Amino acid sequence: MGNDHRPNAGRSDALPCGPVNHDATQTGGAPGPAVRAEGLGRRYGSGEAAIDALRDVDIQFPRGEFTAVMGPSGSGKSTLLHCLAGLDRPTSGSVTIDGTALSGLSDRDLTVLRRSAIGFIFQSFNLLPMLTARENVALPLRIAGERDSDGRVDAVLADVGLADRAGHKPSELSGGQQQRVAIARALVAEPTVIFADEPTGNLDSASGHEILDLLRRAVDERGRTVVMVTHDPRAASIADRVVMLSDGRVVMDRAGMDADQVYEAVRTLDPA
Numbered sequence: 001m002g003n004d005h006r007p008n009a010g011r012s013d014a015l016p017c018g019p020v021n022h023d024a025t026q027t028g029g030a031p032g033p034a035v036r037a038e039g040l041g042r043r044y045g046s047g048e049a050a051i052d053a054l055r056d057v058d059i060q061f062p063r064g065e066f067t068a069v070m071g072p073s074g075s076g077k078s079t080l081l082h083c084l085a086g087l088d089r090p091t092s093g094s095v096t097i098d099g100t101a102l103s104g105l106s107d108r109d110l111t112v113l114r115r116s117a118i119g120f121i122f123q124s125f126n127l128l129p130m131l132t133a134r135e136n137v138a139l140p141l142r143i144a145g146e147r148d149s150d151g152r153v154d155a156v157l158a159d160v161g162l163a164d165r166a167g168h169k170p171s172e173l174s175g176g177q178q179q180r181v182a183i184a185r186a187l188v189a190e191p192t193v194i195f196a197d198e199p200t201g202n203l204d205s206a207s208g209h210e211i212l213d214l215l216r217r218a219v220d221e222r223g224r225t226v227v228m229v230t231h232d233p234r235a236a237s238i239a240d241r242v243v244m245l246s247d248g249r250v251v252m253d254r255a256g257m258d259a260d261q262v263y264e265a266v267r268t269l270d271p272a
């Protein structure tokens, strides 16, 4: 699959070197796509009761691109994100992040790679309730044994608009603020790719909009790669590309869609 369908394809990520290829250097990764899946399958259970949540999925996510993943409930969106992020092991096929195949890694090496290369944002925020916002954001660095010598934690908290809430615990923050903490936590280690599974699903539309804006900026200003599951065509339309799943397969993969086009595609593929 080429990159030439993208609205910003003029940047030419396909080139292994050269002045326009800033993405790989920005993310510290190898050339090539940020994420690649080949022949990806995930079967739950066995025999008569087996469910193929993913079937032979081939997909790539170029660096510095924002992809929305859509599809009916049960179509395999979360399973795809979990397999791509190394939170679940596929039953067939391969996932490569930054040129490293996840299947070849020990649990320990997978954990190390996940820490440095992958951020994950959940619908339910998943912050640690006993820690402050600042402590939640600092956690990935602490676990990795890194010092916050350059003030990165406060800088990223300020960037998501929470400088004045850094000392608050999650219970003292609104849902939108909690999700902004989760985004700061995902950004702090400067990962290659950020996966977000319905990040606005628990939020009112104003807070949801702020979250989408932060994810868009993570791509545009920080060169991150974002893969976001959403049910909302308006949310999907801020992405560079929309991928639609149905019954564990990719049934649509299109760049540069506006909200009306996404609505139409959803109606066609999910008439219910």
Ligand SMILES: Nc1ncnc2c1ncn2[C@@H]1O[C@H](COP(=O)(O)OP(=O)(O)O)[C@@H](O)[C@H]1O
Pocket: 044, 045, 051, 052, 053, 071, 072, 073, 074, 075, 076, 077, 078, 079, 080
């Ligand atoms: N841990 C699991 N055990 C058994 N079946 C599962 C499990 N997780 C997901 N599934 C099934 O796999 C399919 C895809 O689920 P999921 O990836 O959660 O879909 P989506 O996120 O698109 O709603 C569904 O049929 C779901 O019931």
Ligand SMILES: [Mg+2]
Pocket: 077, 078, 079
């Ligand atoms: Mg899901």
